[in-house]
Amino acid sequence: MKIRICLGTCCHLMGGADLYNFLEEQLEKSNRDFELETPSCLDYCNQADYEAPIVEIDEEIHDDVTIEKLKNILNQE
Amino acid sequence: MGDFFVEVDHAQLSKHNKQVPGDVFLSKKADKENRIVSVLADGLGSGIKANVLATLTTTISVNLTCNSVDIKDTAETIMKTLPECKERKISYSTFTIIDIDLRANQVEIMEFDNPGFMLFRDQKRKSLEKSKIDMNNPIGTSQTLYYSQFNIELGDRLIVFSDGVSQAGIGNKNYSLGWPEEEIASTVKERMSRLKDASARELSNFLVEEAHKIDGKEAKDDITSACFYFRSPRRTLLITGPPVDKSDDYKIKRKVEQFGGKKIICGGTTSKIYARLADKEINVNLESINKDIPPDSEIEGLDLVTEGILTMSRAIELLEAGGPDKIDVDDPGYKLYNMLKDSDYIKFVVGTKINEVHQNPNIPEDLGLRKNVVKKMAELLRDKYLKKVEIEYI
Numbered sequence: 040m041k042i043r044i045c046l047g048t049c050c051h052l053m054g055g056a057d058l059y060n061f062l063e064e065q066l067e068k069s070n071r072d073f074e075l076e077t078p079s080c081l082d083y084c085n086q087a088d089y090e091a092p093i094v095e096i097d098e099e100i101h102d103d104v105t106i107e108k109l110k111n112i113l114n115q116e
Numbered sequence: 117m118g119d120f121f122v123e124v125d126h127a128q129l130s131k132h133n134k135q136v137p138g139d140v141f142l143s144k145k146a147d148k149e150n151r152i153v154s155v156l157a158d159g160l161g162s163g164i165k166a167n168v169l170a171t172l173t174t175t176i177s178v179n180l181t182c183n184s185v186d187i188k189d190t191a192e193t194i195m196k197t198l199p200e201c202k203e204r205k206i207s208y209s210t211f212t213i214i215d216i217d218l219r220a221n222q223v224e225i226m227e228f229d230n231p232g233f234m235l236f237r238d239q240k241r242k243s244l245e246k247s248k249i250d251m252n253n254p255i256g257t258s259q260t261l262y263y264s265q266f267n268i269e270l271g272d273r274l275i276v277f278s279d280g281v282s283q284a285g286i287g288n289k290n291y292s293l294g295w296p297e298e299e300i301a302s303t304v305k306e307r308m309s310r311l312k313d314a315s316a317r318e319l320s321n322f323l324v325e326e327a328h329k330i331d332g333k334e335a336k337d338d339i340t341s342a343c344f345y346f347r348s349p350r351r352t353l354l355i356t357g358p359p360v361d362k363s364d365d366y367k368i369k370r371k372v373e374q375f376g377g378k379k380i381i382c383g384g385t386t387s388k389i390y391a392r393l394a395d396k397e398i399n400v401n402l403e404s405i406n407k408d409i410p411p412d413s414e415i416e417g418l419d420l421v422t423e424g425i426l427t428m429s430r431a432i433e434l435l436e437a438g439g440p441d442k443i444d445v446d447d448p449g450y451k452l453y454n455m456l457k458d459s460d461y462i463k464f465v466v467g468t469k470i471n472e473v474h475q476n477p478n479i480p481e482d483l484g485l486r487k488n489v490v491k492k493m494a495e496l497l498r499d500k501y502l503k504k505v506e507i508e509y510i
Contacts, residue, residue, distance in 0.1 A: 046400065046405075046410045046411060046423075047384040047385075047410065047423065048384065048410065048423050048424060048425055048426055051409075051410040051423065051426070052426070055410075056405055056406065056407050056410070057407075059405060060405070077400045077402065077405075077411065078398075078400070079384035079387060079388065079398060079400060079410070079413055079421075079423065080384035080385060080388065082385070082388075
């Protein structure tokens with residue numbers, strides 16, 4: 040699984056760093072094989088349909104992501 | 117200004133348990149930045165009284181010399197007008213006046229009772245001949261002052277310090293007479309050979325720290341050191357924000373390529389434009405992730421790559437405060453602050469495209485317009501840190 044967390048100004052302000060810290064913890068704890076990337080900006084936040092923070096999981100975009108939401112997405116995968 | 121820049125900085129520690137130092141260092145630029153006049157004064161005694169005495173001496177002598185009064189006449193005015201201690205029959209404040217004339221490439225120094233200055237050239241200490249000048253104080257006691265003059269050479273470092281440095285450790289087993297002059301000089305030389313491009317700030321801090329160590333970390337007197345570094349100007353380019361017109365994106369790459377000096381990009385989109393046009397990779401520095409500021413990145417050919425508004429705002433906070441309370445070397449805002457502080461000339465290239473994201477009402481009001489943030493940063497660098505600043509909008 041490839042996860043990219045946007046750490047641009049907007050996503051960082053809206054909790055991107057918390058998502059990163061959570062995922063890094065998960066990466067250490069779980070045996071799941073996932074690749075974590077933190078691009079400086081994914082360029083979705085300036086599109087009206089998306090709300091920060093943005094996380095891209097296996098090329099699928101998720102917006103307005105919280106830790107709870109992220110847990111649910113990971114459990115479904 | 118000549119082909120070199122004069123970096124002036126000083127460091128200071130008050131006598132143990134004293135809040136206010138009795139040493140004062142003051143520096144001022146004059147004649148459209150072609151002259152720098154600095155004075156280090158050590159007021160009699162310690163604490164507030166000494167500070168007032170030293171402040172009087174530095175302020176009067178800096179202002180007189182800046183107003184084109186000859187350095188010897190300034191010293192004479194100070195000696196004649198300011199009284200000596202009635203009980204101890206010694207002058208109320210010692211001083212070193214340094215007058216740097218960049219047009220004439222010349223430095224003049226007047227010394228009264230402070231430890232002698234040290235000039236380092238090509239990593240070696242250079243001795244200069246000093247002329248002795250006797251002057252009478254108001255009650256007719258003759259006092260001896262020393263006048264020196266030298267022509268500046270690129271790379272010269274001039275160091276002055278108070279007796280808190282030369283008398284560090286006095287009475288201790290290994291330093292019964294204080295820190296010997298030759299040892300101070302060799303310690304400074306060794307530091308310079310290790311850190312060839314040591315800034316005035318680094319050297320003055322270093323000397324104060326060493327003296328403090330010799331004093332057993334409890335300063336017996338106020339410890340002050342000032343350093344003047346005559347060097348080539350340090351130039352920095354800071355690009356932030358994409359151009360209004362996408363067809364101007366190439367300008368970012370061209371500006372980076374054509375600039376001689378350090379190069380910084382502040383802004384995720386701006387750094388992506390550069391990386392795309394220059395065909396370089398962006399590597400995010402995960403060590404620098406913290407809650408307040410997005411991490412910085414590395415792009416080959418650039419000295420620093422950070423996020424835009426938040427990081428610049430953090431650097432502004434640090435510039436306003438004069439430094440962080442606690443140093444975090446991974447903090448991108450601190451990295452930016454340090455690079456700006458160590459530059460003499462800063463060129464801002466500001467893309468004026470409005471970032472739609474920042475117009476979102478859900479975003480904290482911290483996100484001022486990029487133009488305003490740059491303006492504030494430039495004003496601080498120019499007015500508080502005496503940097504030469506230029507802003508170009510694209």
